[in-house]
Amino acid sequence: MFRGRWESSIMSSFVSVLFKFLLGFIGIMLISCTPVLLTINDTFDFSKYFNTFVGLLKDLADPSNWHLSNFNSSTFEKREISFLKYFKGPYLYSLSVLIISILLSFFTALILAFITMLSNRKIKKNVLQITKILESFPDFSYVFLIQMVVVQVYITTGYRILSFYSLGGNLVYVAPIVCLSVIPTLLFFKLFLLLYKEELNQPYVELAKSKGLTKVEILIWHCSPNALKSAFFQSKSIIWLTLSSLVIIEYLFGMKGILYYLRADFSPTGLTFILFSVFAPFFIFYSFVEVLVDKGNIERNVIFEKFNLPFLHKQQLRSLLKISNIRNSLSSIFMNRSSNRFKRWDIILPLLIVLGLLSISFLYTILFHDQIDQINYIYNEDGKLISRAPHPPSKNVFFGTDPYGYSILQQLLVGMKYTILLTLIIATIGVVAGYLLAIVYVFYMNNKSRKVINAIADGMHFLPLTLLVFILLNPVLINSTGVWSTTLTERLVVQILIMSIIVLPVTTSSIGNEMNETLKKEYVQNSVIMGGSLTWVIWKHINPQLWTKLVLFWTQHIVQVLQMFVHLGILSIFVGGAAYYADTPYRLKPDISEISGMIAISRDVFVTKQFWMIIPPLFVFMLLIYCFNLIADGISKKSIAKGM
Known part of the structure; x- marks a missing residue:
């Protein structure tokens, strides 16, 4: 009987994994055809999109079409490279750099977190402060920092400790691995510190102490197994960021890997194969381990099949519209009933810095009309x-x-308002839309529908976000003819929508799970049983518990959007679009001056060592990321203090 149940459970898990795998593959095909839908001259031509999708299915069914196209710079001709040759060469090159970086990050962070937990409080505080500063550096900046160190060592000693560029058949490994591993190490380090802190507050730790076990023994034999298991399930978001960073590291180091061949072959077949080659190994690995550790008993699940709540009762509407109730509800959502609610300088000060930069940029516009x-x-x-x-x-x-x-200074003064405003708009749309869809997800979907959303969200973690946005925005924002058939406003709207919608499955799933946690509380269930309407339950019970976490999601999404702008700038995807000069066909002219556009010269600076061109925009991005990280940390501490 036990064996039959075990076999049934394994079969059920296999079917579930296979369903998610097929769903991910179909999603990749749909994304790979989307550039046709967004082409400037055929915008939203759904018949052409459908025909492209049908053509993609035919190409995938015919093995003779299983190849990538690559431009040969010596003969100026395109050559075909089989999928097998791509897999044996460029793909394994990129994947080896990625996997070694992730493993190096994971174990380095684990060791550092273990040592930090054994340190005194002052050392912990200083380490966390250094981590905050290092985390504010965009990932590509570590390329320049490490390069400066290597150049200085070479000037001093005459010895070159690292190779920085892949030329001809020369493949660089050490420098890309080191640069790629920095940000994941910081993220894993913060995650391990949090998990160890949670484990040390568990009752079993007190029991272990009473038996005379030392802190080292408790951390190794009791806390570490639980922390490692939790870290595995929370590592998907770190893998997601690392995949995007790989795209930029490849570009800066001239690696002929995944990005090189994607830019060379922008066809639906080429995009599908390359995206699938990134998605498949990580999906299979995580699915296999999740089945082994029985993730279903660990992760949070929805406790109801489907809610059947009325949208609103008239009596409850009158109660909600009372001035006193509105005031009390807003007070519980927007501020703590605490005497020091206006003394949170760890939130207020970075917010003032961001508003100050925005004000300076607008003042320059008013006084000097964006003169450069x-x-x-x-x-x-x-x-x-x-x-x-x-x-x-x-x-x-x-x-x-x-x-x-x-002038770099004038470009900064003009561009700051575009960077800050567009980032805030994209992050706000993403969180607000995710919140509204989470209500549908929790209250109007059944378990099967929720599983589809969760499957899409899980699959998104194994596709580089920067690569997806690059694929979707490339036909919208790069103009090879020099004459736009769309207005700047239209391009900005499309860019905002794409960058907001691309993360909606993940945002919806995350906010929906937070709502589920609130709905599991007994007083909320009693409110549902006693006839509380949907609006009543959301306004009186969910929002007061969820508000702080929504703001936290918002600040984290802002940092993600800023990183995305940096990545897109390096790949010459400019805010508002760019057209090629008629006399200089390899030079793009941005339609508006924006800070991420100044990052586009980063590869040239990487070679010429003219670092003054990249340091000012890099500093502004670092300052913005640091400020929003401080705000997020302040909100997190606030949530912990409230016991949320």
Whole structure:
């Protein structure tokens, strides 16, 4: 009997995994055809999209079409590369760098977290502060920091400790692995610290102490197994970020890996195969381990099949509309009933810095109408040429200029408002839409529908977010003709919608699970049983418990969007779009000046060592990320203090 139940459970798990796998593959095919739907001259031509999807199915069914197209720079011709050759070469190259980086990050973070937990409180505080600062650096900045160190060592000793660029058949490993592992190490480190702290507060720890076990023994034999299991289930979001970072590391190091061949072959067949090759190994690994550890008994599940609540009762509506009730509800949602609610400088100060940067940018627009000077040549008092673009920082140009002579300081002053406002809009739309869809997810969907949403959200964690956004925005924001058939407003709206919608499955699932936790509480269930309407339950019970976490989701999403802007800028996807110059076919001209667009020259700076061009926009991004990380940490502490 036991064996039969075990076999039945295994079969059920296999069917569930197979369903999610097929759903992920279909999603990849749909995404791979989407660039056709967003092409400027055929925007939202659904008949063309359908025909492209049918053509993709035919190509996948015909093995003779299983190849990628690659441009040969020596002969200026396209050549075909079989999927097998791609798999043996570029794919394994990228995957080996990625896996080694993740393993290095995981074990380094585990060891550092273990040592930190054994340290005194002052050391812990200093380590966490350093972690916050390091986490504010965009991932690509570590390429420049490490390169500076290597160059300085070479100048001092004459010895080059690392190779930084992949040329010809030379494959670089150490530098990409080191650069790629920094951010995941910081994230895993913070995760392990949190998990160890939670485990040390469990009752079994007190029992272990009473038996005379030391802290080292408790951490190794009791806390670590539970922390490792929890870390595995929470590591998907870290893998998600690392996959996006891999795309940028490949580009900066000139690695002929996944991104190189995706940019070379932008066909639906090529996109499908490359995205699927990234998705499949991680999905299979996580699914296999989840079956082994019986994830179904660990993760949070919805406790009701489907709610049948009336949307609103008239009597409850009158109660909700009473001024006193509105005031009390807003007070419970927006502020703590505490004497020090206005003394949270860890939240207020970074918020003031962000608002200050935004105000300075708007003030420059009002006073100088977004003027950006172009200085091609600088002469001394005798009329002698002393500098030509790009100019380094001097009394003539405070932050220097870019390669085309445009003032970097003025570009920053113009671009800050676009970066900050668009980031806030995208993050707000993502969280608000996720919240509204979470209500549908919890109250109007049955378990089967919820499983589909969760399957899509799980699958999203194994696809590089930057790569997906790049695929979708490339046909919208890059113009090879020099003449736009769409307005700037239309392109901005499409960009905002794409960057907001792409994360909706994950956001909806996360917020929905938080709602489920509130609905499991006894007083909420009693309210449902006693006839509480949907609006009543949401307003009186869910929102007061959920508000702080929604703000936390919002600040975390802001940081994610800022990182995404940096990645897109490196890949020459500019906010509002860019067109190729007629006289310089390899140079893109952004439609508006925005900070992430200044990051586009990062690869050139990587080679020329003209770091003054990249440091100012990098510093602004770091400052913004650091401020929103501080806000998120402040909100997290606030939630813990309230016992949420």
